[in-house]
Amino acid sequence: MSAKKKDVPNCIFCKIVSGDIKGEIVYKDADVIGFVDISPQAPKHILIIPRDHLVSIEDIAKKKPSVLESLMTAVPKIARKLKLSGGYRVVMNSGKDAGQLVPHLHLHLLGGRKFHWPPG
Ligand code: AMP
Ligand code: ZN
Numbered sequence: 001m002s003a004k005k006k007d008v009p010n011c012i013f014c015k016i017v018s019g020d021i022k023g024e025i026v027y028k029d030a031d032v033i034g035f036v037d038i039s040p041q042a043p044k045h046i047l048i049i050p051r052d053h054l055v056s057i058e059d060i061a062k063k064k065p066s067v068l069e070s071l072m073t074a075v076p077k078i079a080r081k082l083k084l085s086g087g088y089r090v091v092m093n094s095g096k097d098a099g100q101l102v103p104h105l106h107l108h109l110l111g112g113r114k115f116h117w118p119p120g
Pocket of ligand 2: 009011012013014015052053054103104
């Protein structure tokens, strides 16, 4: 097993980054990737994740503050690509009370419909 493979945690999103699990990738740069959510909650639902395994918002300041810039600067690029000119919603669930299911930091970019406030 190569060092690279050995270093991949047993994490579904790390496996999408490494290509071990197929994702419908719509965006890639040196730090983050964006791919279609498997259970979309809007006509356009993209997950933007760091290539590095960070668990949640709690890890950003501790491990890699620059990831925030990488995630957020990818948002308008992907929104333009998906033609979300009317707007979009960005959500980050952090921890169990927020309903975070996948313990690899990710940002949901949702668009293509109207959203309500307050969220559920
Ligand atoms: P969260 O509740 O914020 O942790 O959201 C995790 C998201 O990951 C959910 O919207 C899932 O539908 C999505 N998801 C889980 N597995 C995959 C996968 N293999 N490919 C794409 N999206 C996934
Ligand atoms: Zn991971």
